[in-house]
Structures are given as C-alpha cells and as structure tokens.
Amino acid sequence: xxxxxxxxxxxxxxxxxxxxxxxxxxxxxxxxxxxxxxxxxxxxxxxxxxxxxxxxxxxxxxxxxxxxxxxxxxxxxxxxxxxxxxxxxxxxxxxxxxxxxxxxxxxxxxxxxxxxxxxxxxxxxxxxxxxxxxxxxxxxxxxxxxxxxxxxxxxxxxxxxxxxxxxxxxxxxxxxxxxxxxxxxxxxxxx
Ligand code: PAN
Ligand code: ZN
Numbered sequence: 001x002x003x004x005x006x007x008x009x010x011x012x013x014x015x016x017x018x019x020x021x022x023x024x025x026x027x028x029x030x031x032x033x034x035x036x037x038x039x040x041x042x043x044x045x046x047x048x049x050x051x052x053x054x055x056x057x058x059x060x061x062x063x064x065x066x067x068x069x070x071x072x073x074x075x076x077x078x079x080x081x082x083x084x085x086x087x088x089x090x091x092x093x094x095x096x097x098x099x100x101x102x103x104x105x106x107x108x109x110x111x112x113x114x115x116x117x118x119x120x121x122x123x124x125x126x127x128x129x130x131x132x133x134x135x136x137x138x139x140x141x142x143x144x145x146x147x148x149x150x151x152x153x154x155x156x157x158x159x160x161x162x163x164x165x166x167x168x169x170x171x172x173x174x175x176x177x178x179x180x181x182x183x184x185x186x187x188x189x190x191x
Pocket of ligand 1: 158
C-alpha cells in the first residue's frame with residue numbers, strides 16, 4: 001500500500017485566508033462578465049476590473065474517489081448596480097458530490113439551485129456550517145460591509161461545471177435595497 005503522508009494547513013480565522021496555500025485564484029469582474037443582472041452597470045465597471053474574490057486552495061489532492069480537498073474563499077465588499085459581489089457559482093461536474101461550507105468572517109448568503117430551477121438561500125455568518133447537498137448548484141454572495149470569508153471541504157473528484165450557470169444564471173439574485181440585502185428574481189434568468 002502506498003500511503004499518503006498526513007499534513008496540516010493553517011486557516012487564519014481573522015482573515016479567512018490560508019497563508020501557506022498551494023494555489024491562490026483571483027477572480028475579477030472580467031471573469032464574471034455577463035453574470036450580473038445590470039449589464040450597463042457591469043460594462044461601466046469593467047475598465048477598472050475590480051477584484052471580486054480570492055480562493056485559497058489548501059491542497060492539490062488527487063481528483064480520485066475517497067480524496068478530499070479544502071479551501072477558503074474571501075469575497076470582497078461591493079456591488080455591481082446594487083447586486084452584491086459574488087462567486088461565479090457552479091454545479092459539481094460529478095453532480096452527486098456534496099460539499100460543506102463553514103462561515104469564517106463577515107456576512108454572506110449561500111444561494112443554491114437545482115437543475116430544475118428551485119432556489120434555496122442560506123445565511124452564512126462565522127460558525128454557520130452550511131451543507132451543499134448533491135446536485136445543488138451553489139454561489140456565495142457578500143452582503144456585508146467588510147470581507148466575507150468561508151471554508152469549504154469537498155470530494156476531490158467533484159469537479160466544476162461552470163457552463164450551466166454561465167448560460168442560465170441563478171433564478172434569484174441578491175441586491176441591496178435601503179442598505180439591506182434582498183433576494184429578488186433574476187430578470188436575466190434563462191431556464
Ligand atoms: C468552492 C468554490 C469557491 C469559488 O471552493 O469553488 O468558493 O467559487 P466558484 O468556484 O464558483 O468560482 C466550491 O464550491 N468548491 O467546490
Ligand atoms: Zn462546489
């Protein structure tokens with residue numbers, strides 16, 4: 001038996017970062033082009049191409065059954081035409097793979113959607129352990145004034161299907177109304 005060597009990575013609970021991450025991915029507005037409901041507001045912001053979020057990957061564990069990977073995501077505060085900064089969102093390429101999120105810093109929403117377009121929203125604050133069941137697409141949204149960060153642990157072979165979300169969007173979006181987050185239907189949702 002070729003045993004894998006155990007290891008530990010430290011999560012910074014104040015920042016929501018993984019300082020010794022094996023990879024850090026940056027997602028800017030250009031990477032989310034076409035995903036915000038207000039196309040004009042998105043186009044107006046595009047020249048400055050703001051940083052929306054970073055993903056700190058703790059591992060590059062092999063993408064095979066039985067292995068796990070874990071990471072943190074830090075979403076910066078801001079809106080595009082009143083719609084809060086958010087992740088691209090995805091289904092798992094292997095749809096039956098679940099995932100666990102744990103809120104670390106700030107306040108966010110986890111919005112989930114079935115392939116049939118059913119929506120579910122979970123509020124995430126530090127300590128909230130939110131379960132993403134098999135088959136639900138998922139996106140996180142920073143609805144606070146500061147950074148929103150969470151930890152994620154998922155089967156290493158889950159993979160990412162970004163294409164479905166890029167095509168249809170989520171049926172609901174989260175916008176700022178009178179300074180408060182509000183879940184409203186997405187005018188650009190294509191089923
Ligand atoms: C998370 C996400 C991370 C970034 O680790 O990948 O928060 O979101 P996007 O992948 O949608 O850009 C996860 O759900 N992994 O499966
Ligand atoms: Zn996922």
